[in-house]
Amino acid sequence: MLSVRNLSITFAMYEAGLRRRAITPIAGLDLDVRAGELLGVIGASGSGKSLLAHAVLGILPSNASAAGQIWFKGELLTPARQEALRGKEIALIPQSVGFLDPLMRVGRQVRRAAQLSGASSPVEAQRRIFERYGLRPQDARLYPFQLSGGMARRVLVSTAAVGQASLIIADEPTPGLHPEVVAETLRHMRELADEGRAVLLITHDVGAALTVADRIAVFYAGTTVEVAPVADFQGDGAALRHPYTRALWRALPQNEFISLPGAQPTPDDLPAGCLFAPRCPLATAECRAARPELRPVRGGWARCIHVES
């Protein structure tokens, strides 16, 4: 459904004295997601997860430029193609209620989303999707600020599910929510995938992603370090391929609960070699010399020279 190949995103910034400076928060990002599959995209904040969503939709800020390739249903995406697909074939579920128009009733916003997606009867489509997500008909008359956390999530999911989009990108859909609401939201994501849509679940919550995803893509400092089936996340993490993924797995409360010392490098201060080398227990001189390629390893992908295929 969607293939991202070697995506990089560069921002042009102006410093004091009007000197132009370019920073590249995303470089060497790769992933695939198939129809009916839920791909969890995990990584710490600042690893470029939201930018990926905006790049696929073609709504990056004007001072950003993207390189690399994004394929959708076997077709290379161009800005014109993205404009035609936005809201119809590709839909976004945003982080919070702050992404809804504060002065428009939520029913109208869902109807507008339905209309933009090409629905023949937006009114009927909104009524049905509200019913599906347990929202009452009178909830359509509420303004975003009147929604509870759970209702807000259902409205946001409704805006994406009301159309026939075959790819749904959920950008951090469970921040700071009540555990029950998190579970409900994750269940909705799973249902969307089970309907045959491709779902990208972008989150920093590794535990949440593991409960519903089919495969997990791990980002580190704007690059894909590993893609693994969910089944590989078990025991001591021996089935995992990249030392960073293993560190993430061990850091979970139900496992060893040990977090990795150090911090992810910032885009304006990236190491010359492997981006993870400064924090990696396996790092050698070779790692610091050149960036490793992403290569197939045991039914997944890894960007590490120390893992045997």
Place this chain on the structure above:
Amino acid sequence: MVGAGFSMLDVSFTMLMLSFVIKKAARLAALLLMLSAVAFALVSLSPIDPVTAYVGADMLRVGPEQRARIAERWGLDDPPVERYLRWLGQVAQGDLGVSMIYRQPVIEVIGQRFLASLGLMGAAWLCSGVLGFALGVLAGGSAGSVFDRLVRWFAYVLASTPTFWLALLLLIVFSVELRWTPICCAMPAGIAPEDVTLAQRLHHLILPAATLSILGVANITLHTRQKLIAVLESDYALFARAQGETRWSLIRQHGLRNIALPAVTLQFASFSELFGGSVLAEQVFAYPGLGQAAVPAGLRGDVPLLLGIVLFSAVFVFTGNTLADLAYQLLDPRIRLAQLA
């Protein structure tokens, strides 16, 4: 159940409005009291002798005894505090006194004059609001374009243009050179007021109203443009684009809705500029409005009229600001519904 719910809503809404009105009325009373005291003090300290100003060219024929009699009749010899309190007592009974210049009750002078100003200010207020909002939307929607730069340049030039200068310029071009518009006044000379047609009145209104409108446009244009740019950079605009909105459909769906309220508020809050502008514009065009009456009232020491106009203009500006407040309370669901909750 539903019906009961709504009537409860109505009751609490009425209570809310009632407390709003009481609060505003108390504030207005305090404002008028202080304003009248300051205005009275300034007039008392003014070097203008009302009697001299009143007598004017007849100075030679009026002897010192006669002047003293006028001063006594007007109570000018009493201490200022006493005079202020006496005036205040009359105002409390609804009597603003009699204008020395027009020899008519102040209330009547203000009433007639304000009616003329109302047409002028109303036309200018509407034109500048509609035109300014439209220019602001077009400029903000195409931020950075040549059109946007032109609009901004135009607005900055207008914002730094003095009213009287623009009024004179318009007079020279349209009345003197092109002869499209009359040179002065609210109606043609030599015609009884009851015979003047509406068309003639409008013809005389064009230039003064245009002057005031053009000057009012700058503020609302720049404000609307800035606000629209902020809306277009918001999270909800980003999400709307992700849903397939294009730039102008985004502005239609979400932009106008989110910038209309600040624009309406700004326009109501601009009553003070409007009134100040009308004083100057009416002076240049000899348009017989309230502003044109304010100038001689000050120059010739017509204290009752001047204080009357000061009070009236304060009420006028206060009304504008109150309407601006109300606009938010009534139109913004976040405030309206949050207060009821």
